Each structure stands twice: as C-alpha cells, then as structure tokens.
Amino acid sequence: MHRMPGRNMNQTQSFGIGRSDPGTVPKLAADLSTKFACYPDDARSALMTIRGWIFELATNIPIGVITETLKWGEPAWVTPSGSGTTIRADWKPKAPDRIAIYVNCQTDLIDRVRSHFDGVLECQGNRAILLALDRPFPEEAIKTVLGWALTYHQDRRKPTPKR
Helix, strand or coil, X not given: CCCCCCCCCCCEEEEECCXXXXXXXXXXXXXHHHHHHCCCHHHHHHHHHHHHHHHHHHHHCCCCEEEEEEECCEEEEECCCCCCCCEEEEEECCEEEXXXXXXXXXXXXXXXXXXXXXXXXXXXXXXEEEEECXXXXXXXXXXXXXXXXXXXXXXXXXXXXXX
C-alpha cells in the first residue's frame, strides 16, 4: 500500500458548525482525503469515527468555527482562538495495531485523563491517548476528553466555585 509522506500540506478547511447544523460532518478536503486514503481500512474507520465525534460535539458546544487541516502531516482540528486546544489524531506504521489522539503537551488534559479514566484510556507521555484497533473504543470517555480539548481555554477562564 502506498503511504503518503509525513509532510505538512497547507490546505485547510474551516467549518462553521453550530446548533443549526445537527449531525453535520463536512466532506474531507482534498489533502485530508488523500491522507485518510493512505491508512489501512481499520485505522481509517477508527479515525473517521473520532472525526465524526469531534464534529458531533462541536454541534453542541458554542465554540465557533472548527478548522480541519493537517499539522505535522496528521489530521488536526483547530478551535478558534481562546476556545479550545488543537486535537490531532493519526495512525503510524510503527504501531499498526492502534491509533492515537494527541493534545497540546502544555495542557493538563492527559493528567485529567489519567485521573478520570485510569484503566479505561491508555496515555503516553503528556500528549497522547492510545486506542487499540482490536476492540471497541470507550466512546463516552473519548467524547469527554474531546469535549475537554474543544473547550480547554474556556474552561480555564471560568471562576472556581467558592466553598
């Protein structure tokens, strides 16, 4: 199977998804379509599921326009400035039995995952969640983490309740 080189392509596609567009998952831009076509079937299906969940969550969270692009040669979903942190997801030939969801290593998101989903989600370092392709994904846990990423900066600005 032909694999696309891991170069960063400059095409981006922005989607204004809001409450009026329930269930809207946009068509892949050409560069993303090419990237997804290079994945093995099981990895492509898994990554398309993650992509669908990101857009599903975006319909229910007031975050504005999501930009879908390639960052470091990996599919990425970028929220507007001040709302969330970038989510990336990819499959690597060096680890053919899994995909990974990546978040910015400067956030506390992976620490939150370890705290809330120990034994449910496997983390690597301070930026990745590893998902095995040979079993069903823990959908609710993954959606929770994706929601945290989509609203990361919004959540950090909320005042802490006084006790």
